[in-house]
Amino acid sequence: MPGAEPFSSDGGDVGVLVCHGFTGSPQSMRPLAQSLAAEGFSVRLPRLPGHGTTWQEMNRTQWADWLACAESAFAELVDSCDRVFVAGLSMGGALALRIAERQAPHVAGLALVNPCVTLGDPRLVALPVLKHVLASLPGIASDIAQPERTELAYDRTPLKALHSFVQAFPEVVRDLPQVTQPLLLMRSAVDHVVPAKSSQLVLSRVSSKDVTEIVLERSFHVATLDYDADVIERETLAFIRRVTG
Known part of the structure; x- marks a missing residue:
């Protein structure tokens, strides 16, 4: 899809991995990635497998593929940078948390926007059967207040892919106490995709001592493209600068 291309920039010795969300594309995180690159950081914003093409192709991918892609980009930054941060929107936030859980010594900090580690929809219990009957359901894209x-x-929404994502929730949540890195969590006051309890779950279970929570009053789920995009960019930059001293 034109505009769904990944973004990469080699800058200084501080790196930032940026991860987009489920069924989305790098386009949703490109403004943040470009703003970080403009400040001299080394940035990687990969296009996760199955994203930015067709939903049918995405239905042939799963959580393990998306995590492997994110970890590969993260490894690039670890090889070339002294300190590496991870930022993520929605499922990208879950990927960021999983990387922090699995590779804690190499993660300097996390900047999350409406992280998705639970959905809480009782209908999801039908997914194991439903995914064999229906290939997809109406999408969740463009939950943005700015018209x-x-x-x-x-x-x-490809259902086999969604089931794979939902199946990853328990392991991400289980290991949240292993997250000790400085954490910036920015959540929308009104989010029609991810429930508020997802961010609450993250905040209540991580072991991080340095935690900043910011409520985005003007934006919906895809806040990185919404009215508070400038807030996200400014706060993420300030957070990284503060943590790196």
């Missing part, structure tokens, strides 16, 4: 902004994402 002229649009997320480049699928208009259908």
Whole structure:
């Protein structure tokens, strides 16, 4: 899809991995990635497997593929940078947390926007059966308050892929106490995709002592493209600068 290309920039010795969300594309995180690159950071914003093409292709990918892609980009930054941060939107936030759980010594800090580690929809219990009957359901894209902004994402939700994502929730949540890194969590006051209890779960279970929570009052789920995009960029930059001293 035009506009769904990954973004990469080699800058200084501080790196930032940026991860987009489920059924989305790098487009949703490109403004943040570019703002970080403009400040001299080394940045990687990969296009996760199955994203930015067709929802049918995404239905042939799973959580392990998305995590492997994110960890590969993270490894690039670890090899070339002294300190590496991870930022993520929605599922990208879950990927960031999983990387912090699995590779704690190499993660300098986390900047999360509406991280998704639970959905809480009782209908999801039907997914193991439903995914064999229906290939997809209507999409969740473009939950944005600003009327002229649009997320480049699928208009259908591929159910096999969704089931794989949901199956990853327990391991991410189980290991949240292993997250000790400085944490910046930015959540929308109104989010029609991810429930508020997802951010609450993250905040209540991580072991991080340095935690900053910011409520985005003007934006919906895809806040990185919404009215508070400038807040996210400014706060993420300030957070990284503070942690790196």
